[in-house]
Amino acid sequence: MKQKYYFTAALLCAVSLCAWLFVTVYNNSHKESKREQITVVTSFYPVYIAALNVAGDCGGIEVFNLSEPQTGCLHDFQLTPEDMKLISRADVFLVNGGGMESFLGDVTEQYPDLALFETTEGLRMPDENAHVWMSVSRYRGQVNFIAERLCEISPEHAQELQANARAYDSKLAELEAQQEEILEKAKGRKIISFHDAYAYVADDYGLVTEYSINLDEERQTGAKEAADVLSAVRDGETNLIFAEEQYGRELAETVEKEADVNVYYLDTLVRGADEKDSYLDGMQKNINILKTAFGV
Numbered sequence: 001m002k003q004k005y006y007f008t009a010a011l012l013c014a015v016s017l018c019a020w021l022f023v024t025v026y027n028n029s030h031k032e033s034k035r036e037q038i039t040v041v042t043s044f045y046p047v048y049i050a051a052l053n054v055a056g057d058c059g060g061i062e063v064f065n066l067s068e069p070q071t072g073c074l075h076d077f078q079l080t081p082e083d084m085k086l087i088s089r090a091d092v093f094l095v096n097g098g099g100m101e102s103f104l105g106d107v108t109e110q111y112p113d114l115a116l117f118e119t120t121e122g123l124r125m126p127d128e129n130a131h132v133w134m135s136v137s138r139y140r141g142q143v144n145f146i147a148e149r150l151c152e153i154s155p156e157h158a159q160e161l162q163a164n165a166r167a168y169d170s171k172l173a174e175l176e177a178q179q180e181e182i183l184e185k186a187k188g189r190k191i192i193s194f195h196d197a198y199a200y201v202a203d204d205y206g207l208v209t210e211y212s213i214n215l216d217e218e219r220q221t222g223a224k225e226a227a228d229v230l231s232a233v234r235d236g237e238t239n240l241i242f243a244e245e246q247y248g249r250e251l252a253e254t255v256e257k258e259a260d261v262n263v264y265y266l267d268t269l270v271r272g273a274d275e276k277d278s279y280l281d282g283m284q285k286n287i288n289i290l291k292t293a294f295g296v
Contacts, residue, residue, distance in 0.1 A: 037060055037061075037062070038060060038061045038062070038091045038092065038150075038153055038154045038157075039062055039064070039089050039090050039091050039092075040055065040061060040062065040063045040064070040090065040091065040092045040094060040150070041063075041064050041065075041066055041086055041087055041089070041090040041092070041093050041094070042063065042064070042065050042066065042093075042094045042095070043065075043066050043067065043093070043094065043095040043096060043100070043101050044065065044066065044067045044077075044096065044100070044101075044270065045065070045067070045269075045270050045271060045272060046096065046133035046139070046142075046269060046270065046279065047094050047095065047096050047119055047133075047142070047146075048063065048065040049272075049276065049278055049279045050119070050139070050142055050143045050146050050168075050279070051063045051094055051146055051150075052276050053143065053164060053165075053167075053168040053276050054143060054146050054147045054150060054161055054164050054165050054168065055150070055161070055164065056160065056161075056164035058157050058160050058161060058164070060154060060156070060157050061150065061154060061157060061161075064086060064090075066083055066086060066087070077101070077102070077103060078103070079103050079106060079107075084107075084110065087107060087110075087111060087114070088111065090114060091115065091153060092115045092116075092117065092149065092150070092153055093107065093114055093115065093116045093117070094117055094119055094146060094149070095116065095117070095118055095119065096118070096119060096120055096130060096132070096133075096142075097118025097119060097120040097121065097130070098118070098120045098125050098128060098129070098130030098132065099128060099130050100130040104116070115149075115153065117145070117146075117149050119142040119145050119146055120132050120138075120142065121145060122141070122145070123138050123141050123142070124138075126199060126203060127199070129196055129199050129200070131196055131197035131199070131200055131268070132200065133269060133279070134197045134198070134200035134201060134268065134269065135200040135201075135203065135204050136172055136175050136176045136179060136204070136283060137176055137204070138200070139172065139279070140169055140172045140173070140176070143165060143168055143169060143172065144165065144169070146165075147161055147162060147164075147165035171280055172280070175280065175283050175284065175287060178287050178291075179204060179205070179287065181291075181296055182205060182287070182290050182291060182294055182296050183204075183205055183206060185294040185295060185296050186205040186206060186207060186290070186293075186294045187205065187206035187207075188206060188207075188208065189207055189208065189238075189240065189294065190207070190208045190209075190210045190236050190237065190238035190240065191207050191208070191209055191210065191238060191240045191241070191242055192209070192210055192211045192212070192229060192232055192233065192236070192238060192240065192241045192242070192261075193209050193211070193212040193213070193241075193242050194212075194213055194214075194215050194241065194242065194243035194244060194247075194248035194251065194252070195214055195215060195242070195243070195244045195247075195248065195266075195268055196212070196214045197244075197268040197269075197270075198212075198242045198266065199212070201242065201266065201286075201290075205290070210232050210235075210236030210238050211228070211229065211232030211236065213225060213228070213229070213251075215243070215244065215247040215248050215251065221250065221251045225251055226251060226254045226255055226258070229241075229251065229255050230255060230258055230259055233255070233259050233261060234259075239259070239260055239261045239262055240261070240262055240264070240293060241255065241261050241262070241263045241264070242263075242264055242265075242266050243263055243264070243265055243266070244265065244266065244267075244268050245265040248265070249265070252265075262293065264289050264290070264292070264293045265289070266286050266289060266290075267282045267285060267286055269282045269283065269286075
C-alpha cells in the first residue's frame with residue numbers, strides 16, 4: 001500500500017514539475033518573441049518613408065506613422081487620444097526634430113522612458129530651419145541615423161537593417177549626383193521663394209534668395225504680398241519663383257499677370273503615397289523641374 005502511495009505521489013510531483021517547466025518555457029519564449037518584435041513609430045511622412053526603407057521586409061520590425069500621409073508639416077499638429085495610444089505601443093519614436101514637432105514635450109511627459117530620437121541630430125540646419133529632407137545629402141544623414149538607432153535597438157536584425165540602409169542610400173546618392181550637374185548652372189542665380197522648405201534647395205544649389213514668404217494653409221495672401229513679390233522681382237533683378245502648388249499657385253498667378261516671371265512648382269515632399277519609393281520619385285520630379293529652370 002505504501003509503495004502505491006509513494007508511486008502516486010512521485011507521479012503527481014513529476015506531472016507538476018513537467019507542467020511548471022512547460023509554463024516557464026512558454027512564458028519565456030513568449031516574452032522573447034515580444035522582445036524580438038520591435039514597434040517603430042514615426043512622427044510624419046519624410047521620416048516614415050526613411051524608416052520604411054531601413055526596416056524593409058525585416059520580420060521583427062513594424063513601422064507605423066503617427067500622422068496621416070496627407071497631413072503635411074507638423075508645426076501646429078495636435079495629438080489625439082488615438083495618437084497617444086499608438087505612441088504607448090512604441091519601442092522607438094523617430095521624429096524629425098529641429099522644432100518640427102511642437103508636441104514632443106507632451107510625449108516625453110507622458111512617456112519619460114520612451115526611446116525618442118531626433119533624426120536631424122548632428123545635421124547643419126541654417127536658421128534652425130527644420131525642413132532638412134529637402135536636401136538629399138541631409139536626408140541621407142537622416143536615413144543613416146535611423147539605421148544606427150534601429151541596429152542598437154534590434155541588434156539581431158542589424159545585418160539586414162544595414163543592408164537595407166545601404167541599398168536606399170545608393171539610390172539617394174544617384175539623386176545627389178544629378179544635383180551636381182545642376183549646381184554648375186544654378187550657382188549664384190537669384191530666386192524668390194514661396195516656402196521655407198526651399199531654403200534647402202537654395203543651399204544645395206548655391207542660389208541667392210532675394211525674397212522669401214512661407215505660404216501654408218494658415219497664411220492668407222492678398223494685394224500686399226503680391227506687391228512685395230513684384231518689388232522683389234524688380235529690385236532683385238530675378239524672374240525665378242519657386243512655389244508649392246497647393247498654397248502658392250494663387251499668388252504666383254497674380255504675379256505672373258504683372259511681371260515677366262517663370263514660376264516653378266516644387267514638391268515639399270511632406271505628403272504622398274504610402275510607398276517606399278515615394279521620396280525618390282518626388283525628389284526626381286523636383287530635380288527634373290530644376291534642370292528645366294536652369295537649362296541643364
